[in-house]
Amino acid sequence: xxxxxxxxxxxxxxxxxxxxxxxxxxxxxxxxxxxxxxxxxxxxxxxxxxxxxxxxxxxxxxxxxxxxxxxxxxxxxxxxxxxxxxxxxxxxxxxxxxxxxxxxxxxxxxxxxxxxxxxxxxxxxxxxxxxxxxxxxxxxxx
Amino acid sequence: xxxxxxxxxxxxxxxxxxxxxxxxxxxxxxxxxxxxxxxxxxxxxxxxxxxxxxxxxxxxxxxxxxxxxxxxxxxxxxxxxxxxxxxxxxxxxxxxxxxxxxxxxxxxxxxxxxxxxxxxxxxxxxxxxxxxxxxxxxxxxxxxxxxxxxxxxxxxxxxxxxxxxxxxxxxxxxxxxxxxxxxxxxxxxxxxxxxxxxxxxxxxxxxxxxxxxxxxxxxxxxxxxxxxxxxxxxxxxxxxxxxxxx
Ligand SMILES: Nc1ncnc2c1ncn2[C@@H]1O[C@H](COP(=O)(O)OP(=O)(O)OP(=O)(O)O)[C@@H](O)[C@H]1O
Ligand SMILES: [Mg+2]
Ligand SMILES: [Zn+2]
Numbered sequence: 001x002x003x004x005x006x007x008x009x010x011x012x013x014x015x016x017x018x019x020x021x022x023x024x025x026x027x028x029x030x031x032x033x034x035x036x037x038x039x040x041x042x043x044x045x046x047x048x049x050x051x052x053x054x055x056x057x058x059x060x061x062x063x064x065x066x067x068x069x070x071x072x073x074x075x076x077x078x079x080x081x082x083x084x085x086x087x088x089x090x091x092x093x094x095x096x097x098x099x100x101x102x103x104x105x106x107x108x109x110x111x112x113x114x115x116x117x118x119x120x121x122x123x124x125x126x127x128x129x130x131x132x133x134x135x136x137x138x139x140x141x142x
Numbered sequence: 143x144x145x146x147x148x149x150x151x152x153x154x155x156x157x158x159x160x161x162x163x164x165x166x167x168x169x170x171x172x173x174x175x176x177x178x179x180x181x182x183x184x185x186x187x188x189x190x191x192x193x194x195x196x197x198x199x200x201x202x203x204x205x206x207x208x209x210x211x212x213x214x215x216x217x218x219x220x221x222x223x224x225x226x227x228x229x230x231x232x233x234x235x236x237x238x239x240x241x242x243x244x245x246x247x248x249x250x251x252x253x254x255x256x257x258x259x260x261x262x263x264x265x266x267x268x269x270x271x272x273x274x275x276x277x278x279x280x281x282x283x284x285x286x287x288x289x290x291x292x293x294x295x296x297x298x299x300x301x302x303x304x305x306x307x308x309x310x311x312x313x314x315x316x317x318x319x320x321x322x323x324x325x326x327x328x329x330x331x332x333x334x335x336x337x338x339x340x341x342x343x344x345x346x347x348x349x350x351x352x353x354x355x356x357x358x359x360x361x362x363x364x365x366x367x368x369x370x371x372x373x374x375x376x377x378x379x380x381x382x383x384x385x386x387x388x
Contacts, residue, residue: 001220001221001222002220004222004223005153005220005222005223005224005264006149008153008223009149009150009152009153009263010149012149012152012153012156013147013149013151013152013153016152017147101220103218103241103242106218106220106225106241106260107241107256107257107260109249109253109256109257109260110242110247110257112247112248112249112253113242113246113247113248113249114245123248124248124250126250132256133149134147134148134149135147135148135149
C-alpha cells in the first residue's frame, strides 16, 4: 500500500517539475531507492506506469536505482550498512525476517527509534547513503 | 533536469487542500497547557458540529493521543494514498505515537523536519473545517518547518507567571515577525493563582493582540479530556477562543 503513496508522490512531482521547467514531454525519470525504505521496486515500477497514464504524463520510462543505506555513528564514528543488521531489526519489527508494513517502511527517518549503533549502542547516528526514495533526474523536451 | 528533489514537497499541498483553516497552538515555553487547549478546542468544535483534526507535532513529547484517552497500542494504518488518521472522540488525529508507541524518539533537527514532512505529505485528512496543530515548546525545527506549510492563525499560550510570560513574549515576537496572525493570547491558569494587573499590563504592552482569554484552573481537566468531555467551567472561555480564530 505504501508503494502507492510513494508512486503517487513521484508522479505528482514529475508533473509539477514539468511545469516548473517548461517541459512539454518527459521521456525518462530516474528514481533512487535506499534499501532502508523496504520498497518493493517491481510494485513501485508498475504503479509508476499506471499512475503516469492516469495523471496524463504519457509514456515515461522509469529507471529505478537501488542504493545501499549506510550509517555513521555520531558518538563513536562506527559505520555500518542496513543490510548487515536488517534481519535482526525486522525480526523485532515484524516477528520474522520477511519485510512487513512497519514504521521504518513508512518513515525511514524513524530508524533511530528502532536501531542502535552496533558498536556503542547509541541512537544518535546519521544516514550516509541510501536515504529514502528520491527523484534523481528527469529527461524531457521543452 | 537533474538534482535531487524531495517528492514529499509536492504532495503536501495536495494533502492539505481539503482543510479550510489550520490553527497553530504554540508557546516558547513547555508545560503551559498547549496540548490541553488543543484537545479542548478539538472536543468543543466537534460538539458544535465543526469537523476537526489535530496534528500532534510534538515528536519527542507526543501527548495528544494520551490526553484524549487513546491506548498506546494503536498503530498507524496505511491505506491507498497515505496514512489514515485515527478517529478519537470524533476528532481525526495524526501523531508519531501511532508509529513508535511508547518508545523514545531521539532525532536530530534535519530528520525531524523530514518526519514532519512525511506526516504532512501522507496524512489523509479529507475535508476538515479546522486542523489544529499542537506544537512542542521552543522555536526550532518543528515550528519553522510547519510554519512554512501552514499559514493559519497562531494561538500563543502562557501561564500567569513572570517566567512564562517572559518566554512567551519572545515567542510572540518570533511568530509575529514571520508575518503570522496572532488573534489571541491564552493565559492558562494552571498554577491556580490570582492574575494581577501588573502581569496583564506587561503582556498587553508587548503583545498587543485583539484578545486575551483566561482559562481557569480545573483539577479534573485531565480525567475529563480522557473521556472526551469538557469541564463546564472551561466551556465559555473555549467558545470565546473559537470566536477569535474563526
Ligand atoms: N487549566 C488547567 N487546569 C489544571 N491543569 C491543567 C490546566 N491546563 C493544563 N493542565 C495540566 O497541566 C499539565 C501540562 O499541560 P499540557 O501537557 O497541555 O502542556 P503543554 O504546554 O502541552 O506541555 P509541553 O510543552 O510538554 O507540550 C497537564 O498535566 C495538564 O493536565
Ligand atoms: Mg504539549
Ligand atoms: Zn556508536
